[in-house]
Amino acid sequence: MVAAAVEAGLPDGPVLELACGRSGSALALAAIGRAVTAVDISDVALGQLAVEARRRGLAARVECVLADASSYPVVRSRYAFVLATFYWDERAFRAACAGVRPGGLLGWEALAAGPGACGPYRIRHGELGARLPADFVVLDERQPDGRSTRLLARRQP
Numbered sequence: 001m002v003a004a005a006v007e008a009g010l011p012d013g014p015v016l017e018l019a020c021g022r023s024g025s026a027l028a029l030a031a032i033g034r035a036v037t038a039v040d041i042s043d044v045a046l047g048q049l050a051v052e053a054r055r056r057g058l059a060a061r062v063e064c065v066l067a068d069a070s071s072y073p074v075v076r077s078r079y080a081f082v083l084a085t086f087y088w089d090e091r092a093f094r095a096a097c098a099g100v101r102p103g104g105l106l107g108w109e110a111l112a113a114g115p116g117a118c119g120p121y122r123i124r125h126g127e128l129g130a131r132l133p134a135d136f137v138v139l140d141e142r143q144p145d146g147r148s149t150r151l152l153a154r155r156q157p
């Protein structure tokens, strides 16, 4: 997701990652100079992320926030890039979209729903793009391995 966002053209500015886990993405973004706010509901995962950020000398650029992503108060139009991987929550998705600044990117990957694969943490391929606000343009929407669905979109400047 990070490589795709960088390749698509990531404008300057801070990054928000929701449901980050131990987050290779947050570390990769911090390593290229981004200030990342990393939100997760697991103190264990955040603790591991914080340790790794310190080990790599990136602690100053990774803010770990213990919070429920579905009710996290995302600041509107603040972030150059908002991402979540292997997580789905409709409220978090809406807040994430609102948090992207004009010209910024939204990246989202979730487990795909389909025959024999359903549940609250899954979404059908194509629905991420369909749920975007009108001022977003889909740059890429694919099923990388058939099990997940991945979206990269830009909010129009």
Ligand SMILES: C[S@@+](CC[C@H](N)C(=O)[O-])C[C@H]1O[C@@H](n2cnc3c(N)ncnc32)[C@H](O)[C@@H]1O
Binding pocket: 018, 019, 020, 021, 022, 023, 024, 039, 040, 041, 042, 045, 067, 068, 069, 070, 084, 085, 086, 087
């Ligand atoms: C499958 S892991 C994915 C972690 C990471 N994004 C990745 O791709 O490696 C799902 C993560 O979502 C977090 N999570 C689940 N529900 C959450 C919620 N309501 N708010 C914030 N984080 C949540 C879990 O703690 C876990 O770290």
